[in-house]
Amino acid sequence: MTRKLKAVCFGEILYDVFPDKERIGGAPLNVASRLSSMGVSTEMISKIGADVEGNQLLYYLNSRNIKTGNILKDEKYKTGMVNVSLSANGSATYEIKYPSAWDKIDVTQSMINSVEQSDAFIFGSLIGRDEVSRKALFKLIPQAKYRILDFNLRSPHYSKELLKDLMQHSEFIKFNDEELFEIAGILGSKYNSLEQNLLFIADNSNAKSICVTKGRHGAVLLHDKTLYYNSGYKIAVKDTVGAGDSFLATLIAKLMKGVLPQSALDQACAMGALVAGNIGANPDISEETLERFIHPK
Numbered sequence: 697m698t699r700k701l702k703a704v705c706f707g708e709i710l711y712d713v714f715p716d717k718e719r720i721g722g723a724p725l726n727v728a729s730r731l732s733s734m735g736v737s738t739e740m741i742s743k744i745g746a747d748v749e750g751n752q753l754l755y756y757l758n759s760r761n762i763k764t765g766n767i768l769k770d771e772k773y774k775t776g777m778v779n780v781s782l783s784a785n786g787s788a789t790y791e792i793k794y795p796s797a798w799d800k801i802d803v804t805q806s807m808i809n810s811v812e813q814s815d816a817f818i819f820g821s822l823i824g825r826d827e828v829s830r831k832a833l834f835k836l837i838p839q840a841k842y843r844i845l846d847f848n849l850r851s852p853h854y855s856k857e858l859l860k861d862l863m864q865h866s867e868f869i870k871f872n873d874e875e876l877f878e879i880a881g882i883l884g885s886k887y888n889s890l891e892q893n894l895l896f897i898a899d900n901s902n903a904k905s906i907c908v909t910k911g912r913h914g915a916v917l918l919h920d921k922t923l924y925y926n927s928g929y930k931i932a933v934k935d936t937v938g939a940g941d942s943f944l945a946t947l948i949a950k951l952m953k954g955v956l957p958q959s960a961l962d963q964a965c966a967m968g969a970l971v972a973g974n975i976g977a978n979p980d981i982s983e984e985t986l987e988r989f990i991h992p993k
Contacts, residue, residue: 700735700736700737701735701736701737701815701816701949701952701953702736702737702738702739702813702814702815702816703728703731703736703737703738703739703814703815703816703817703818703948704738704739704740704741704810704811704814704816704817704818704840705724705725705727705728705731705738705739705740705741705818705819706724706740706741706742706801706811706817706818706819706823706832706833706836707722707723707724707741707742707798707819707820707822707823707829707833708722708723708724708725708742708776708796708798708820708822708823709722709724709725709740709742709744709753709757709767709775709776709798710722710725710753710775710776710777710778710796710798711749711753711775711776711777711778712778712780712937712977713777713778713779713780714780714782715781719937719976719977720752720753720756720977720978721778721937721938721977722742722776722798723820723822723846723848723940723941724740724742724818724819724820724823724846725740725742725753725757726938726941726942726945726977726978727818727846727941727942727944727945728740728757728760728762728818728945729757729760729762729945729978730941730942730945730946730949730967730978731945731948731949732760732761732762733760733980733981734945734946734949734983735949736949736952737763738761738762738763739762739763739764739765739766739810739814740757740762740763740764740766740767741766741767741801741807741810741811741836742766742767742768742798742801743767743768743769743770743773743797743798743800743801743829744767744768744769744770744775744797744798745769745770745773745774745775745796745797746769746770746771747774747775749774749775749777750769750775750797753767753775754767760978763810765806766804766806766807766810768801768802768804769797770797770800772800773795773796773797773799773800774796774797775796775797776792776793776796776797776798777793777796778790778791778792778793779791779793780937782935785933790850792822792850792853794825794826794853795826798823798829799825799826799828799829800826800828800829801823801828801829801832802828802832803831803832803835803836807832807836808835808836808839811836811839811840812839812840814840814841815841815842815952816840816841816842816844816948816952817836817837817839817840817841817842817843817844818844818846818944818948819833819837819843819844819845819846819862820845820846820847820848821845821846821847821848821849821854821858821859821862822848822850822853822854824854824858824862825853825854830858834861834865837865842867842868843865843866843867843868844866844867844868844869844870844944844948845862845863845865845866845868845869845870845903846870846940846941846944847859847869847870847871847872847875847879849874849875849878856882859879859882860882860883863879863897863900863901863902863903864901864902865902866901866902866903867902867903867904867905868903868904868905868906868907868948869897869901869903869905869906869907870906870907870908870909870940870944870947871906871907871908871909872908872909872910872911872940873890873908873909873910873911876890876893876894876897876908877890877893879897880893880896880897883896883897883900885897890908890910890916891916891923894906894908894916894918894923895918898918904919904920905917905918905919905920905951906918907944907947907961909940909943909968910928911928911936912928912930912931912933912969912972913927913928914926914927914928914929914965915928915943915961915964915965915968917947917957917960917961919951919957920957922957924957924958924961925961926961926962926964926965928965928969929965929966929969929989929990930969931969931970931972931973932973933972933973934972934973934974934975935972935975935976936972937976937977938971938976938977938978939968939969939971939972940968941977942967942968942970942971942977942978942981943964943965943967943968943971944964945967946960946963946964946967946968946986947960947961947963947964950963950964962990963986963990966986966989966990967981967986969989970985970986970989
């Protein structure tokens, strides 16, 4: 019997506040939700407030079969909230309230044990904006077998020093194309093309795999010193919130299960497109729906 893969996602869990409603979100939560739906045993490490919103987040995570034993509760700080604005083409901008409960994650032995026992430890750059959660992250990173960094640059919530440090501690890095060029510039790149900057970052970090998403134009994956490409899938975009998170979760899940890199990338791009074609960050999308989308009859 094949052992079930285990992943731990560390970071923000929160509510995205849109003009019309509130929706559960946070990049690590979105990644965890998609990983769990794809058969990976998934756990979330975070912190919520002692409030109704925090309890609702716990209920949601449990309903998605995501382990919540290492989600702490804070009596002082409230559950995270983000004001989201959508442009005419569905692109999102974010106003992230600070401080929130997820900024104040303290490491416990239980968290250390979970990360040690996982196959993958997934974290983003936003969680490093506060010293408390940043220290927790850097205590957990050395315990992980496989460290996956999901860049989510939200000005003004990051520093050049933090970004450089995270990259040196990661074996897999995911950017969008804007983030790639910004971070390559921070590292001193003089190159102009996406591929040149991707390879430049590979030479200037410890990452063995790097993926760059390009919105509706697909993605590029560097894996085992080989570049793989997907040119994207056509879909009517409703909103892009969470599309990159589901892309990453699908790519990681497929690669961990031994799917060939090109097929893993194709499925990840298709999942991202399907999420962008739905309202909300975590729509239910089955493997069958994904396959029909990639290979319509």
